[in-house]
Amino acid sequence: MLRNDLQTLISVALEALIAEGKLPEAVRVVPVEVSDTKSPDHGDFACNFAMVASKKAAMNPRAIGELLASTLATKTSVFAGVEIAGPGFVNLRLQPTYISAYLEGILQAGQAGVAQLPPTGEKVNIEFVSVNPNGPITVGSGRGASFGDALSRVFKSAGIEVHKEYYINDGVNSEQMRLFAESVRHFYRQSLGLESVFPDKGYRGEYVQQVAARLMELEGDSQGDAEASWFQSKSQDLMIERQRNDLGLFGVTFDTWFSEQSLHDSGEVLRCVEELKSKGVADEEPYRTKLKLGKGGVVEEVIKEAQTDQMEEDGDEAEGVTVEDSQASSTNKTLWLRSTKFGDDMDRVIRRKDGRLTYIASDIAYHKDKFNRPAGASKLYTVLGPDHHGYIGRLTAVLAALLRKGPDTDENNQEALNEAKAKLDVVIFQLVRFLKDGKPAPMRKRDGNIYELRDLIEELGAAAAPNSSKEEQKIKGRDVARFFYLMRSHDTAMDFDIDLATKQSDDNPVFYVQYAHARICSVIDKAKEAGIQLGDQVNSSVLVHARELALIKKILDLKTEVERISKDHGVHRLTTYAIELARTYHNFYDVCRVVQPDEPELSKARLALCEAARMALSGTLDLLGISAPRRLDREA
RNA sequence: GCGGCUGUAGCUCAGUGGAUAGAGCGCUUCCCUCCGGAGGAAGAGGCCGUGGGUUCGAAUCCCACCAGCCGUGCCA
Known part of the structure; x- marks a missing residue:
């Protein structure tokens, strides 16, 4: 990748300067970052190394910048100019042909490679949606579905092995x-x-x-x-x-659609419960520990309260599961998970006096089992809605209890908790509200009907393509719905504006992006008619126009986005990227005519650039789970 | 009480500790001898909620506060 290559060049230059004794060894720990510039006056990329390293080197930032700049400037095949600016930025102005040469790599990697990073060896399980089997998929769940699915696609694209999972809460006695x-x-x-x-x-x-x-x-x-x-x-x-x-x-x-009941049927739940008992993290002593937490999760007070009969009526354990097993129900004591050892704010009931197991019991067995999918998974992601905020603490505690090694000491418990936090990532997405005619649309109606995801898809599809077949409408509806869900960070409450989403025109960003793709396809077809073909030998060095270079740089950014999103889960940035990429293409299109029969070499190179842009757009839409149509027709 | 989220242009929102804070819509103009005008260009519009702190540098990180949305306790 372009950025990585520049970083490497800078690192090499710095090593040389250190070897010559012009820079102290101490600057070696300072990371090298290459960032975009806001204005073309500042070149193509900027490096802030001089300012960051200034303190470590005990040198004036501009002095470091001078050294770095003069070393880099000797690479004349890469840099057209290296300048010091402002407080110590090293501005990198690249040779146009250096940038355009990357086009060949993009084309060689092809559609499958445009967003694909090399394998990392990491294996993760991601669970999402998982609604109870007593109702349909609602528009609220749609947010978790689009987020979890897109995140899975990004993981895969980032070279991570992913297993997508749906947990069915089918415990028989709920x-x-x-x-x-x-x-x-x-x-x-x-x-x-x-x-x-x-x-x-x-x-x-x-x-x-x-x-x-x-x-x-x-x-x-x-x-x-x-x-x-x-x-x-x-x-x-x-x-x-x-x-x-x-x-x-x-x-x-x-x-995998994983059945909770299967864990009871196989006896796995009871086995896990026994395991926790023998480890001493679960017991039948008649008390519950509660922690009073102050600001920042600091324990202010530890309350150890004796068990009363009333506790058994606690609402949060209401969805219990009866175990027919006689040995389980023979006991007359509550079994407690001492989750307060692992950061939870109170101990949780695993099994009630009457022998009924709570859902915590199944969660224990389930989390243990999840590490088998994919085999040897090192990390579990659980995507939950905003009402499940309280689950983070108890799920983490459950996993920590399973992972605890050695005797019951504070150190061992803390270590287990740290490990659990590293291995379990509970991602909470925030509320989504639907606006129709500027007013919130009810998610649950008085007559018992629910605003279902399928209704939303049909509604959006019918508006986007009123004259098309039902099948095409479903695709349109799906595309619009997914794009809108993913336009905002999962971490923030959003309004889903149905009126905007049903517009089939300029205002609708989905069509803006899809239009760019369709436009490229049309250009490629037109070029073919004029006898200019893809696949011919391309001389990329004729691409030197600022808009051409901007487009190549933008296409290369896709991998940078994928890598970053795989780490911070900010899937919504893909929609921003898609819009920006579309805009960069339109900018190019507006100024750089592709099909010019009297300029065959330039036409071929620009056509190749069109294809690269098409692959990047299509690849981005694919990560979002949205189609990339070759034609886009406005319907009456 | 505790926790999560939010506060950026008239509206909806982007924004990786970096230089003059961006986009779309709306508003004022302009560009079809033309590969798809669902396009492009230009302009007006900002104490980035408030106050401290960290930093060479803060919309961004930390603390406090104000306002709003959501979740969830305790007093049992």
Whole structure:
């Protein structure tokens, strides 16, 4: 890459200066950074080394800059000029042919290589969406889905092996699932004309009735007297299938759909619980530790409270799972995970007095198991919505408890906690609000219906391509929805402006980017008609125009973006990059005519540049999970 | 009480500790002998919430405060 190559050149120059004794050894630890310049007056790139190293070298920054500049200036094939400016910037003005020569590398690497970094050997598991199997994928989950999927794509592009995972909360005795199943049962019986009472606090949404209708289709009318457990298992499967379809419509797929219940069935949960007991991080002593935390998470007070019967009623453990195993239910004591040893603000219940296990118990087994996908995974990412903020502490504590080695000492516990923090990254995305006619649109309606992701996709698709087929509308809707979700940092609350998203015109940034791609394709076609072909030998050195060079530099930036985003998860910057790349292309197009039959060499080189820009645009859109159409037609 | 997020142009928002803080929309102009005008160029518009600190240098990092959104405690 261009930037890396410049960094290397500077590092080599610095080494030479150190060897000659002109710079002290101490500056070796100062990192070399190459940054963009704001104004073309400052050259192509700038290096701030002189200012940063000034203190270490005990030298005036301009003096360091002079040394560096005069050394670099001898590389006349690379630099057209190296100047000191301002407080000590070394401004690098590159030879146009040095920049344009990079075009050949881009073309050789091809579409697959335009954003691809070499393998790092790192392996990660990323879990996202994971909504309960008692409802559809909502527009709220859409944010997590687009973010998690795009982040996975960026990881892969950054040379990291990725396993995408969806966790199904299908523990058999969850209260929510029971209610959901009874609601389905009610609608099923009702349609048979059987007597039925709608369950208290049951689910009324249209999708519940659709599940009942689908059951009728698949199983006929013979199940009117079937038990709730039958309905639970069947409706759950149908709901998961629907979730999978909706996510597929959105372009999101998973490598594994992992069943919570499978961990109970295999006995893995109980094995893990025993393991924690034998390690001494879980016990049945009748007390709970709570930490009163002050500012910055400092422990102000440790409260050790005796267990009362009332504690058993705590709401946060309400979604328990009954274990049929007699040995588990035979005990009459609460089993505590001493998570306060690992940074949690209170101990958590693993198993209640009556033998029911809480979801913490499954989380323990699940997190242990996750490291197997991909085999030897070194890091787990969990993408959660804004209401799950409280999970960070307890999930980290769960993992730390698993990882703890040696006896129960503060040092060992702290070390385990540090390791857990390094291996588990819980990424919380913030709230998304939908605006329609300038007003917030309700996510959950009074009649029990839910604003579903599939509704959003259809709505956006129909607006973007009113005369197209349903299939094309779905693609359009998906493209617009994903782009809008990803325009803002996952870390900040966003407004999704449906009115703007439904515009098929200038204002809509998705089409601005896709238009640039379509425009390039059109130019390539036109060139072909004029007898100028891609794939011919290209002399890139004829590309010396400022707009041509700016475009090449912008294309090369894609890998820099990928590398950075793989570290800080700022996926939204890809949308900014896509817009900037499109703009840089339009700038080029406006001034540099590609197809010029009387200038065959220049035409070929510019055509090659068009293809490189096309690959970069297409590659960026692919990272976002958005299509790169060859044509874009405005519809009435 | 504790935690998270936000505060940048009239509006919606970008912004890697760096030089004169950017884009889109809106507003005022301009560019089709033309490869797709869903395009391009120019202009007006800013105490970067407030006050301290760190730094050669802060919209960016740290602390305090103000305002807003969201989550979640304790008193049991």
